[in-house]
Amino acid sequence: MSPSGETIKARDLLRGVIKTAPDVLTLNKGLFNLLTVKPDSPSSIGLMLQRWAQKQPQHTALLFEDRRWTYAELNAWANRIAAVLRAQGIQKGDKVAILMDNRAEVLACAAAVVKLGAVAGMINHQQRGDVLAHSLKLTHSKAMIIGEECIDALQGAGFGPDQQPDIAWLWEGDAEAPEGWLDLRARSDEASAMNPPETARVTMRDPCFYIFTSGTTGLPKASVMTHYRWARGMAGLGQMTMRLKNDDVFYCCLPLYHNNALTVSWGAVMGAGCTLALSRKFSASRFWDEIRRFDATAFSYIGELLRYLLNKPETPNDRNHRVRVITGNGLRPELWDAFQQRFGIEHISEFYGASESNLAFANGFGLNKTAGFCPLPFAIVEFDADEEKPVRNAKGFMKKVKRGGVGLLITEITDRAPFDGYTDKKAGEAKLLRDVFKKGDCWFNTGDLIRDQGYRHIQFVDRVGDTFRWKGENVATTEVEAALNRFEGIEQAVVYGVEIPGADGRAGMAALTLAEGVTFDGAALAEHLTTALPAYAVPLFIRLKAEQQTTGTFKFRKVDLKREAFDPAQIDEPLYVLADRSKGYEPLSAGIFSQIQGGQLRL
Structure with a gap:
């Protein structure tokens, strides 16, 4: 290996x-x-x-x-x-x-x-x-x-x-x-x-x-x-x-x-x-x-x-x-x-x-640094990180990544491997990919980026889409956005996950646009969120934006937000961090950022 x-x-x-x-x-x-x-x-x-x-x-x-x-x-x-x-x-x-x-x-x-x-x-x-x-x-x-x-x-x-x-x-x-x-x-x-x-x-x-x-x-x-x-x-x-x-x-x-x-x-x-x-x-x-x-x-x-x-x-x-x-x-x-x-x-x-x-x-063979293998049909296909969807060629079909490559894991739905779905049938249908490699086939979209290690073994890399993982729990951004939008004075809320050195998964961060004339109250917002959400879903970072970027279909654009994360050197807008929940959100200075990056301050 x-x-x-x-x-x-x-x-x-x-x-x-x-x-x-x-x-x-x-x-x-x-x-x-x-x-x-x-x-x-x-x-x-x-x-x-x-x-x-x-x-x-x-x-x-x-x-x-x-x-x-x-x-x-x-x-x-x-x-x-x-x-x-x-x-x-x-x-x-x-x-x-x-x-x-x-x-x-x-x-x-x-x-x-x-x-x-x-x-x-x-x-x-x-x-x-x-x-x-x-x-x-x-x-x-x-x-x-x-x-x-x-x-x-x-x-x-x-x-x-x-x-x-x-x-x-x-x-x-x-x-x-x-x-x-x-x-x-x-x-x-x-x-x-x-x-x-x-x-x-x-x-x-x-x-x-x-x-x-x-x-x-x-x-x-x-x-x-x-x-x-x-x-x-x-x-x-x-x-x-x-x-x-x-x-x-x-x-x-x-x-x-x-x-x-x-x-x-x-x-x-x-x-x-x-x-x-x-x-x-x-x-x-x-x-x-x-x-x-x-x-x-x-x-x-x-x-x-x-x-x-x-x-x-x-x-x-x-x-x-x-x-x-x-x-x-x-x-x-x-x-x-x-x-x-x-x-x-x-x-x-x-x-x-x-x-x-x-x-x-x-991991049936006890190998290091692998999530193991599966004998049933699956594929790891090329994925567009900006669009957050699998890539299709001119004929409309997907392409598998090469050994060692990272892509979206999909699994074929068969009689031996049925998809039991959700209680919500529409939600279940949204997880299915059709006409993947040929007309009429049907595959389950795991929503995970995976490395093809060869010999039918895989290694987990990251989650994609509107859900990120923190403290061992999946955090849905729209759930957090809904809680933020219930707080008086917030006009728009965009939530995404950001990496923290030395921590698994991604911590929550929210880019907020406040209503005109509203002053940001970090203590009150923190109190509201800790009451409305599980502890793991409360964003650790806040970014104030005068205006949110949207795509041509009026979806919030998160690619740049994720890339810039919470680095004051890349962002000329107000940043806040939830380092102490009893104090609420406090300004994120270059010094605090350095402590987080160096591991001296754990969130």
Whole structure:
């Protein structure tokens, strides 16, 4: 492999194949499951949980804080919740929204919903206001399970028993359920723990989860996850790539509304029948303490998480753990070696995938600085960065980049790799590219720039379009622009992502045009945005412009804005930075810019 990891050579693959030899049985099991699972197979997530409960009832399935559940106990817990939901009329095809902080109850509720053949809408508990209301509406839920810690957010979004009396409202918490709510704990304690008969009638083709993604329209979109795609992830990542064993303990500090937790982490665990150790949230200061407390042998990540761990001071305990394999996406090539060497991680199983994508790439051979390979049809095509769309030739067809080149990743839609889409059909159609290489073909547009490393391996480079990634989350510019435009005195708002040295992804920046006679109030704007948006979506930089540039079709032109970023030397307009949220936006001087560039000031 080249030093930067740009291309893969035959000798790299040979070394990778040799490394997998000790795990050939697990690898072959994953390959068998990947090749034999069919969309119409009579199997499901609920049935897999049920089978593990029968096969190894006393084996630990889940750890959370100081609590522990065996497979028999977790299965029975999910069965009791399913019985409560059935009593409220929930049946196959119905939708049930789940809004809670990251805790064991989320997993039990999700398992209960899918056991009935219903769909669990996994709501991001960081959302607020209009964004949360939009997500809840997208689920078209017949019932909603709400954690007591999320009641204020729910009410702020205009939802509750008084506003939507036709929905079954289930309260999950220590406090007594308010009027109009059903106490889920009390009712499930008295419910039957028998396996629901509905589980046997669920097929792989049926939807199981709604996973929310920002997309390019601004507000979240609900991508449809089926049991089939979940099972393929279990086989491809958990069995073929990570090759987990029954005695492994998999630590997950990512939110269960995210596919890296619900599909990748739990799927890997279910493929091996091992243990999931769930954390309420990520903390760089206590991460390795929790790893050691749970005696974890594997964990999941997003790229920024590993950077936070690397930024912590080195300690003699850095290698005092049993972790041998980690899986996730977004690990930058420049961090790969440093992380692996400092913490002594034997196998980094980087992968590529998206909630709505029909394919995934997995680093099955344990190679460095790659998101892995995929045996199914995909292409990396030339991309026009200025127009932010793929290039077509005179005949209207696209052209693949050469090995080592960077382009837009697209994946072919076939019977073996269907596109399950979004709940919004128009949003799903917008992600499709037709007549790509020949008339009549259909491909999924990932919206990602990828490097072709050769031998069907890829390396993630960047996201394109109106969505950028920051703090491990997708940020839709139109969502941020909408929040800015609700602030009095802002006439126009253009949001885009800018690079910060030493940080993954792109930080938010907004170019604002104020109404005539309005004076910029950085403190008030910061207070407004931190209330209206999740923390990761709040822009770190503000640029004031007298007039915005637009294209011939009246779209805001962002190319120059992105290029100039927040450099005072290139910009003769007022610039502001959000270095301290308690103070709000403050003028960005050349000195502060130098501190950001040099890493002395971290945002």
